[in-house]
Amino acid sequence: xxxxxxxxxxxxxxxxxxxxxxxxxITKALTFAIGDQVYGIEIPYVVEIIGVPKITRVPCAEVxxxxxxxxxVRSKVVPVVNxxxxxxxxEVEYNEKTCTIIVAxxxxxxxxxxxxxxxxxxxxxxxxxxxxxxxNVNENKFIEYILEMNDGIKLILDIKKIIFDHDLMISMM
Amino acid sequence: xxxxxxxxxxxxxxxIFETNTLLEQLDEILLxxxxxxTFTDDDINEIFRIMHTVKGSSAMMGFDDLQLLAHxxxxxxxxIRENPDHLEDVSFVYDLVFRMSDLFKAEIELIQAxxxxxxxxxxxxxxxxxxxxxxxxxxxxxxxxxxxGIDASHGESxxxxxxxxxxxxxxxxEGCKMENLRSFLLLNKIREEAEVKDYSPKDIENDPNASxxxxxxxxxxxxxxxxxxxxxxxxxxxxxxxxxxxxHKDSGKxxxxxxxxxxxxxxxxxxxxxxxxxxxxxxxxxxxPETAVAVxxxxxxxxxxxxxxxxxKQSIISVxxxxxxxxxxxxxxxxxxxxMVISNPELEGLKLESFLKSARELKKLTxxxxxxxxxxRMVPLAGPFQKMNRIVRDMKxxxxxxxxxxxxxxxxxxxxxxxxxxxxxxxxLVRNCMDHGIENSVEERLERDKPAKATITLNAxxxxxxxxxxxxDDGAGIDTEKVLRKAEMNGLLMKPASEYxxxxxxxxxxxxxxxxxxxxxxxxxxxxxxxxxxDNIEKCGGSLTVESKAGFGTTFIIKIPLTLAIIQGMEVKxxxxxxxxxxxTIRQSFKVQNSxxxxxxxxxxxxxIRGECYPIMRLHEKFVIPSEITDFEDGIxxxxxxxxxxxxxxxxxxxxxxxVVVKPFxxxxxxxxxxxxxxxGCTIMGDGxxxxxxxxxxxxxxx
Numbered sequence: 001x002x003x004x005x006x007x008x009x010x011x012x013x014x015x016x017x018x019x020x021x022x023x024x025x026i027t028k029a030l031t032f033a034i035g036d037q038v039y040g041i042e043i044p045y046v047v048e049i050i051g052v053p054k055i056t057r058v059p060c061a062e063v064x065x066x067x068x069x070x071x072x073v074r075s076k077v078v079p080v081v082n083x084x085x086x087x088x089x090x091e092v093e094y095n096e097k098t099c100t101i102i103v104a105x106x107x108x109x110x111x112x113x114x115x116x117x118x119x120x121x122x123x124x125x126x127x128x129x130x131x132x133x134x135x136n137v138n139e140n141k142f143i144e145y146i147l148e149m150n151d152g153i154k155l156i157l158d159i160k161k162i163i164f165d166h167d168l169m170i171s172m173m
Numbered sequence: 174x175x176x177x178x179x180x181x182x183x184x185x186x187x188x189i190f191e192t193n194t195l196l197e198q199l200d201e202i203l204l205x206x207x208x209x210x211t212f213t214d215d216d217i218n219e220i221f222r223i224m225h226t227v228k229g230s231s232a233m234m235g236f237d238d239l240q241l242l243a244h245x246x247x248x249x250x251x252x253i254r255e256n257p258d259h260l261e262d263v264s265f266v267y268d269l270v271f272r273m274s275d276l277f278k279a280e281i282e283l284i285q286a287x288x289x290x291x292x293x294x295x296x297x298x299x300x301x302x303x304x305x306x307x308x309x310x311x312x313x314x315x316x317x318x319x320x321x322g323i324d325a326s327h328g329e330s331x332x333x334x335x336x337x338x339x340x341x342x343x344x345x346x347e348g349c350k351m352e353n354l355r356s357f358l359l360l361n362k363i364r365e366e367a368e369v370k371d372y373s374p375k376d377i378e379n380d381p382n383a384s385x386x387x388x389x390x391x392x393x394x395x396x397x398x399x400x401x402x403x404x405x406x407x408x409x410x411x412x413x414x415x416x417x418x419x420x421h422k423d424s425g426k427x428x429x430x431x432x433x434x435x436x437x438x439x440x441x442x443x444x445x446x447x448x449x450x451x452x453x454x455x456x457x458x459x460x461x462p463e464t465a466v467a468v469x470x471x472x473x474x475x476x477x478x479x480x481x482x483x484x485x486k487q488s489i490i491s492v493x494x495x496x497x498x499x500x501x502x503x504x505x506x507x508x509x510x511x512x513m514v515i516s517n518p519e520l521e522g523l524k525l526e527s528f529l530k531s532a533r534e535l536k537k538l539t540x541x542x543x544x545x546x547x548x549x550r551m552v553p554l555a556g557p558f559q560k561m562n563r564i565v566r567d568m569k570x571x572x573x574x575x576x577x578x579x580x581x582x583x584x585x586x587x588x589x590x591x592x593x594x595x596x597x598x599x600x601x602l603v604r605n606c607m608d609h610g611i612e613n614s615v616e617e618r619l620e621r622d623k624p625a626k627a628t629i630t631l632n633a634x635x636x637x638x639x640x641x642x643x644x645x646d647d648g649a650g651i652d653t654e655k656v657l658r659k660a661e662m663n664g665l666l667m668k669p670a671s672e673y674x675x676x677x678x679x680x681x682x683x684x685x686x687x688x689x690x691x692x693x694x695x696x697x698x699x700x701x702x703x704x705x706x707x708d709n710i711e712k713c714g715g716s717l718t719v720e721s722k723a724g725f726g727t728t729f730i731i732k733i734p735l736t737l738a739i740i741q742g743m744e745v746k747x748x749x750x751x752x753x754x755x756x757x758t759i760r761q762s763f764k765v766q767n768s769x770x771x772x773x774x775x776x777x778x779x780x781x782i783r784g785e786c787y788p789i790m791r792l793h794e795k796f797v798i799p800s801e802i803t804d805f806e807d808g809i810x811x812x813x814x815x816x817x818x819x820x821x822x823x824x825x826x827x828x829x830x831x832x833v834v835v836k837p838f839x840x841x842x843x844x845x846x847x848x849x850x851x852x853x854g855c856t857i858m859g860d861g862x863x864x865x866x867x868x869x870x871x872x873x874x875x876x
Contacts, residue, residue: 056863057750058842059796060850070839072857075506079841108841163841 024124029147031121031154032101032114034083039114040147040156042123047102047109048073049117052094055080071111073102080111081162087142105163112162123147123156188234189285190491195223196274196281197559203274204562207267212253220270221250227277239280242295245302246273269305271567272298338370339401340420342391343408356383356392359414362407367398393420494589497550504546505834508539509861516860551586554633554642557596558583561603561631568607575626576611576646578603582633587640591733594713595642598706602644602729603629605703610648610727621724623647639715639757645728651721653678663687679721683707742833742856744864745811745824747792748800751864752824753833753856758869760812760819762827765805780810780821787812789821790872795851800825815869822867831858835866851875 029040030049050073057069058079066085070077080100084091092115100111129146144158202219206212228243249266276298343359356372363369372394374386398404408417515532558580565578587595611627612618618625632643653675660666660681666673681687683703707717715733734740742753743762771779771786778789789810793800802808802825811822833856838847851872852865 054862056855056865058838058847058852058865059750059798060845060847060852061797062845062850063842063847067842070842070855070863072509072861072863075502075509075857077836077839077855077857077863079839109839110841 024126025122026125026128027123028120029123029154029156030101031118032099033116033118034087034114035089038118038152038154039083040121040154041101041103041112041159042156043120045103045105045159047104050100050102050111052098052100052113068113071100073109073111076109078102078109078111080113082113084113084115086162103159103162105159108163110163121147121149121154129153184234185284188230189281191230192227192277192281195227196277197556199223199270199274200563201559203267203270204566207566214254217250217254221247221254224250236280236284238295239277242273242276242299242302245299246270249302249305265305269298269302271563273302338395338397339404340393340395341405341408341417342393342420343417344391344415345387346415356387359392359408360394363394363396363404366400366407367396367404369394369396371395492549497546497589501546501550504539504543505857508543509857511535511539513861548586550589552589552592553584553586554592554595554640555583557592557599558631558633560596561599564600564603565607565629568604572607574607574611574613575615576607577626577628579628579630580632581630583631585633585635585640587733591713591715594709595731595733598709598717598731599631599642599644601703601706602731603631605729606644606646606648606727610646612649617649639732639734642731642733643728644731645726647726650723650725650727651679651682651719652723656681659687660684676720679719682719683717740833740835740866741830742866743811743830744828744833744858745792745809745822746826746828747796747824748798748802750796750798751828751858751862752792753831753864753866754811754813754822755866755869756830758813758815760814762809762811765810767805770805782812785819787819787821789823791823793823793825795872813869815873818870818873820869820873822872833858833864833866849875 028043030043030046031038031040033039053071053073055069055071058067066081068080068082071080072078082091094113097116098113099117100113101117102109102111104110127147127149129148142157142161143155145156147154147156199220202216206216224243224247228240228247231237231239231243249269253266276295343356345356360369360372372392374383374392396404405417405419408414515536520528561580562578565576568574569576606629610629615625618627628647630643630645632645634641656678657666657670657673660678661670665681665684665687683706687703710717710731710733713733715731718730718732719727720730721727740753741756743756743759744751744753746752765780769780770789771781773779776788778791779786780789781787789805791803792798793803805823808823808825809827811824813820813822835854836856837854838852848868848871851868851874853868853871854866855863856866858864
C-alpha cells in the first residue's frame, strides 16, 4: 500500500514542479476500462491495484449480487465489488488483464473489479465538461464529472456513492 | 469550552492514565491501613507522594480545582506525617480521603467523557478537608507548616560548614519558565546525593517571584558531598540548565570556574517548557512527558534524568493498545506469509533439506513470536478484583452488614479488552451479594451456625481456553418460591410454574426486569442490573449462570474466553468454501449410513443419536453452495450444541483443528445481516484464503 501510494505522490510532486500551467491541474485520476467505456477514479481514493485474488463468497441472502465476496489484502479483509454487474453489464470471466482496484474512504476499503487498468492522467479544469447533460449516459448516477480528453471521454466516478450508496447500486442492476 | 489548554491534548491520555493509577494505589493503601488501623511511615509518605504528584500534574494540565483538592489532601497528610504519634482517632481521615478519591475519579471520568467539561464544585469537601486538617492540628497542638516543602537544615551557621562545602550558582535557559520549580527539583536531586547546607532564594517552592530572582541572579546552592564532582555532573545534566559556576566560599564572588553548556533536550523535554506555563502559584512537580513509565519508584523520579537513573527499577511500561493491535496484525501477516513461502507450490517435488530445516526454525520462532504478542495483551485480573475491596467496604458501612472479601486466583490473566469490560459486571455482582445475598441480620446467620461475619469470595481459574470467575457469598441463597412468585407477577413465566427446575428458577434472576428486592436501595434493586450484567458479559463472548443453595449462599459463575481475538476452531470444507466452527460448540463428528437418517415430512431430515433425535442442517443448502457431495455417506456430520440446543451440521469433510484469529466482516457489509445468517466473522487461513466462522447460536436460530 505504502509503496503504491507514495509512488503516486511522487508523480504528483514531480509533475507539479515541471508543469507550467500547474494551476489548471485539479487532481489526477486513475482510468480503467469496463467494456468499451473508460472510467476514472480520483487518485487520492486509490490505495492499490492488485490482480484478482481468491474471492470468498459471503453466503448471506441479503448481500447483493454485485458484491462478489471478501478477499485477503495483506491480512486485511476487504469486500470486492464487480463493476460490471454494478453497472448492469454482463459479467465476463476474469483474465490476466482483470484487476482489483482497492479504494478507501473514511477507513472503509472496497475492491473494485475492472476489466483493465489504463493510465494515470491529470485532471485539468479545461477538460471537465461543463454541466454535462448526463441523461443519455446509462451509468450516470455514479458519475461525478466527465473529462473530455483528446482520446475520448472519461467518466470520473463518485467514490462516495460507490462506498455508501448500496441502494443506488442495487437499483442499477 | 475546551477541556485543556491547546497543546496539552496529547498529554491528557497520559494524565488520566497516571492519575487513575495513582488513585488506585491510594485506595489500596487506605484499605490496607484501615484494616490494620495504623499508618506506617512508609504509607504516609506514599500517600503524600501520590497527592503531591496528582496535584502537580493536575496543575500542569490546568485543572485548578483538582489541583486545589489534591493540595488540601496533601496538606492533611503533611500534618499527619509531621506528627505521626498523635494519630489516635483517624477514622474520619479515611472517610475524608475516600471521599476525595471518589471525587477525583468522578472528575477524571468527566474529563475523559466526550463533550464539554465543566469543573465540579468541590467547596464542600474542601471545607471538610480543611476542618479535618485543623482538627488534627488542634489535637497535636503543634505548629504545622502548610506546605510540603522540605527546608534546609537549620541551626548551623555557615562557619560550621567546614572547608569541603561547595557553592554553585546555576543559571537556567532563558525562557524555560518555572525557574523556581526547576530549582526545587534540582535541589531535591542534590539532596539525594549530598547534604544541602543552604540555598538561595529561600522560598522557591511557594513563591513565584523567586523565578525572577533566579533569572536575575541565578540559583545558589551550598552543599557538602563525598563526591563533589558527581553533584556537579548532576547539575550539569539537569534539564534546562544553561550554565553553572562554582563560587569560592571565602571570596563569595562568582568566578568563572566552569561553564557548562547544555543543549535543550530534543522532543520530549521540549514539551515541558510550554507545558508548565500556567502552573498556578502553588508548587507542582513537573511530571516528565514519559510518565507512561509506570509508577515512579521514588518521589523525585519525575524528570528525564531521574527516570533514566531509575530505569533499572522499572520493569513495566504502558503501551497504547492500538499499537499492540497493530503489532498483533503484523504478526498475523508474518505467519500467513511464512506459510505462503514454506508451502509454496513451486517448491513441490524439490529436495530441499536445509531449506526445510531453516523453515522449521522459522516456524518455531514465529510461533514463539505469536505467543509473546498474545501474552503482552494479557493482564491479571488483580486490578478489577482489588477494586471490589472498595465496594465491599462502602457497602459494609451503608448497609451495616459485616463482611469480608476473599480474593483467590487474582493472578489469572485475561485479554486486556475483556478485563476492562469486566469491571462493571463484577461490581454489580459483588453489590448484589452484599445487598441481597447476605442476610439482613446477624441473628439470622447465627441461627444457621454461620459466623457473624459474612464472606464474599472472588475466584478466578483458567481452564481450557476460558477463564471461570466466580462471585460467591455465604448468605441466605436464592429463595426459589419468592423468585417464582415474582416471575409470575412480572409475566416472565413461559410454562406452568411447576415445570420449572430449581436451576431454571435460579437463573430467572438474570432475566430483564427482574428484581426480588422489595425496597429499591442506593446500590441495587432497580430491576436493571442482573440482565445488564449478563448482557455485558455476553458482549465479550462470555456467559453468566447462577447456582444457589438455600441457606448456604449463592454463586455467580462467569465464563469468558481468554482472548477475544483467537478461538479454537474446527475447519470444515463445503465445496470450495471453508467454515470454522468453534470447537467449544462441537459435541462430536461422525459418519452415517443413509439408513440411519429419519426423514420427517414436516421437520426434514433427522438423526437418532443415543436415543435422542437431532435435526440435520445441510451447510451447502443453508449457504447455497453448489457442492457435489449431497449424499450423507460421502460427507460428515457434526453435532453442535449451544445453550442446550443441538443441531447436526452436514459438511463435505473435516480439514482439521486450528487456532483462528477472528476478524469481523468489513464494515462495508455491516448493513447486511450476515450475523443473522449464522456467520460471526471470518479468519485468514495459513494459505492466505479466508474462511467463515460459524455462529452456532444464530445458525440454529435461523434454522
